[in-house]
Amino acid sequence: MPGESLNVPLLTLSWTLPLAGALLLLLVGNAGGRRDDLVRWLALTISLAVFGVTLGIWAAFDPASPEFQLVERHAWIPAFGIDYYVGIDGISLLLVVLTGFLTPIALLSSWHSVEKKVKEFSIFVLALEAAMIGVFLSLDLFLFYVFWDAMLIPMYFLIGIWGYDQRIYAAVKFMLYTMAGSVLMLIAILGLAYLHSAATGSYSFDLLKLYTLDIAPRTQFWFFLAFALAFAIKVPLFPFHTWLPDAHVQAPTAGSVILAGVLLKMGTYGLVRFAFPLFPAAAVYFAPWIALLAVIGIIYGALVAMVQPDMKKLVAYSSVSHLGFVVLGICAMNVQGMQGAVYQMLAHGVSTGGLFLIVGMLSDRRHTRLISEFGGLKAVMPRLTAAFFIMTLASIGLPGLNGFVGEFLIMVGAFRWDPRYVVGAGLGVILSAVYMLWMFQRVFYGNVTHEENANLPDLQTHEWASVIPLCAAAIVMGVFPTLFLKPMEPAIEKLVQRLQSVQTLRVEDTSGQGARIKGQIQYAGGGR
């Protein structure tokens, strides 16, 4: 493996590089925006280098192994068993690559649209990237929590400073919603470390050690709730989603791209990595209810998306719908469901990131995002139309593009678990076509009804540079999905085995332990 033979700590490099880049930008004197262009190029170069590093990680990754790889571990706060402990497996690998892929695109999207405080903007974007990658890499819960909360700060400022009219309300709402969840999660994390010390005599935040803890089902119940709530808000799962439309609408394009592309995946990633495997008995107990919320979210998000007058809001609500699919796949707790869920995370990052990107371009040109302000753009800007159409098709899950693979696998997985959920979720297939094609028709078809639209410029060079990779990714992911499914499969199979071992316990009711677990969970459930 090249990474190991060269002895480069690739994982550490992948999050310290953007952070170092942010620090470097701090040093650039940019009074009055003199060196805006330099800052832009520097930030872009750094983010591209980070993307290179993430690709290096992919190259060094052994796709046949289910284990964590490229692991680095150093004692950090030994008194509490806190380590700097990072590693990567098939589940986190591609999410890290996705982060590396989307950040340069986000920077490109703001090339001309962000004119004020370019330096600070770039610093926040890079800092955000560092934190996001850190979240995916952490194998120590404390480290994870540090990165988790560190993400909030740059995002808060990105929305609050560079956003649209109601940016402060949106930023505060985003912050409070997320903090409410993370506080509970922090308590649960500390509780876990305590449980570990109660069982073994020493504190530990080591995820792999905590996986092996034998936690009483009743305790699992509460811990799971704390974790799941934090992640459900982040997903966002219905009914915790109302921060999302505001945050998206008010965020600058780069913020929306990153928010939709990566940040929303933190919630579903957290479910896959922490909530479900740490508390499998509780997960089995809660899965039907979470899946129910997911299915409600799929339909609800789609219906509400359909009637939005604002393009950004429409895409934001469509995210609620799409991420409902992801959560449903996770709840199915079988290989197709889980794998579909992780695939859908990637696919959604690309297609919804792309939609926000192009909506941002329209918004930059016309300073409005209202659908009714557009119409007939196909004749004016055919290239932008084509790109948007590809993203639209990807979003509605047309076979041959990325959206189909994830959705289909999720539906296969969920159907094997309980077909009733798919009966509900499948309605999303119909509704997504309704709201996306209706928006597409109103914006791009017909005659140009507003004179301002008659001479809008088509895609510019820097816009091409950000649109083409996304379209290419959507097509490659749709045509050659095995490229991405293969590396994640071993890790997902391992995870599923872990979860299913509990499920079988529950099914075998007559066996003493299973009945006991079930009884206790029901007791705990009754105690609400």
Added chain:
Amino acid sequence: MVALIPLFPFVGFLVNATCGRRLPKVVSGGLASLAMVAAFAVSALSVWQLAALPVDARAIEQTVYTWIASGDLVLGLTFRVDPLSAVMILVITGIGSLIHIYSTAYMHDEPDSEFARYFSYLNLFAAFMLVLVLGASFVVMFVGWEGVGLCSYLLIGFWFKKKSASDAGKKAFVVNRIGDYAFILGMLLLFTRFGTLDFQGVASAVAGLPPEATFGALSLATLLLFIGATGKSAQIPLYTWLPDAMEGPTPVSALIHAATMVTAGVYMIGRNAVLFSHTPETMMVVAVVGAATALMAGTIGIVQNDIKRVLAYSTVSQLGLMFLAMGVGAFGAGIFHLYTHAFFKALLFLGSGAVIHALHGEQDIRNMGGLKAGLPITYWTFLIGSLAIAGVPGLAGFFSKDEILFETFADGHTVLWVVGALTSLLTATYMFRLVFLTFHGSASAKATADTHDLAWNAGLPSHAHSHGHGAGSHLHDAPPAMAIALVVLALGSVLAGYVGVPHALGGHNQLATWLEPAFEAEHTASATAEVVAPAAEPAGGLQASGEASEESETGEARLELTLMGVSSAIAFLGIGIAAFIWLKRRPSTSSGQVEIADRMAQRFPGLHRLLLNKYYVDEVYDAAVVQPIRIISEEGLWRGFDVRVIDGAVNGAASIVDGGAWMLRRLQTGSVRTYAGSVIFGVTMILGYYLWR
């Protein structure tokens, strides 16, 4: 080699989509047509190879690569040519080539970039359609299934500046998606049950099972698949998109909405014949829905005034007959009609296109008439197509329609047979109404064509003033590229039926014999399949027409001949009715004479309005489904629940915190007197509490 068949048009799509706008029309149109002809050549070669194989081993398979793999779900991009898909690829590439060639003339007035865009869509459609029929598993079929839906959307809405066109495209896509939803569920149900999505795999697994006497999981699966088919093939309740789809260019209607895509549902049932014949309850639903659709669309077709809409309802009706055939287990007959229908319906659409082309966009048959002299090629080919679809003996439609009716009757479904016969009567009537009103009588076009011409051109610059003289003065018959397609298809409409001449007429029904292996479980792969296959026999409905046992053969032949006589009589009766009403008394706008049709409309105003407004189904759907969903989503879910309830709660929580903070802030005024006052108040209260109790 099989993969080359869809690859040719796909490459054509790529070229025209990327650099078509810079190519002259000869190149972009020529390239697209060439791609189709190449696909046809490869198809013919494949079928030739297939025919050389022994009957039990007739399948050529090619797996291009593994598309999706997750756990035990492994989906390869696998193509398979077997007798059934062989018929389909020949129809698609053959008729597809003709329609491409026709289009080079029909679309010639479009600017270069639009011309290339048109051909890129058309090529892409052909590629997906070929994937649909060549796919060896449900999922590959579904790729094509969705892909043709996309292309249909793009081509219906080709003139995207026109709202009605983009509306129609969207409607087609969404209605199809409703069917797809059911299709996906059916597919998942089968996968959960059998662990495979390969057609042969499912068929082999099912063949070993007894038919479902009562409605069970298999019946549910086939019913769901059939709902998918009602979307794609425009059957009740999902047919409403097809008439609207006539907003697209006419060659598109011919290719997609007559000859190929809309038959995908019929093909899908044929592809899963083993599965469907194990679920008699679903089969009954298929037959009844097919018959009901056939009759309903026929009644609508008889009063419509738009030349393309009449043909559209006719297509819905004919597809209904195909489903009727599938539903009574006459798979061979259904596919036979699919194949003959492709010829004459494509011909009729292209003929109507030639009329519309000549009249600069006029589509209302009330404004036509007497075009026979000016458009001889169009007239004669259109007439042949009409005779064929009406079921006049000797032409293609006669053989296939007759086989359907015979099989329906022989299977004991007398009521369905009556419905089918009535549909045939309606078919002959409305088709010849079209012929007589369009081509015969006096030329009433002159007066109105010009004004309509203007209105039409306002939306569609394509045909505007391309012909430097007024409509009706000098009619131009189809230019060579269009004429070639018309003539070849007319030949096909005459001759195509002769591959299925029934035994009763001394023929051998080669098509039925050829198709037979495709409707049975796998012979080729393994010995186990052969053991399983006989078990499928009692399932019934698998026998093609010629398989009757010897004793009853003469009796059946007599019955078949009788029915044949009846349906021939029906065809002539229908033509006679049309001639009586619409040929003898052409309405002459000046004399004020009321013709029979008008008198009938006046006598039954309610019925006439009901039919003219297509039973108000669109209006009912809109009022019962579309509007409620929109209103509930907007007022109930978004403004009500999302904004008021959830955000109300969130903001409410915030204001409680805010209010609490405000109160706490009031407490900390910094005023010593206030503090002292509260201390005294508190002490008094506490003391009071203890003293009082």
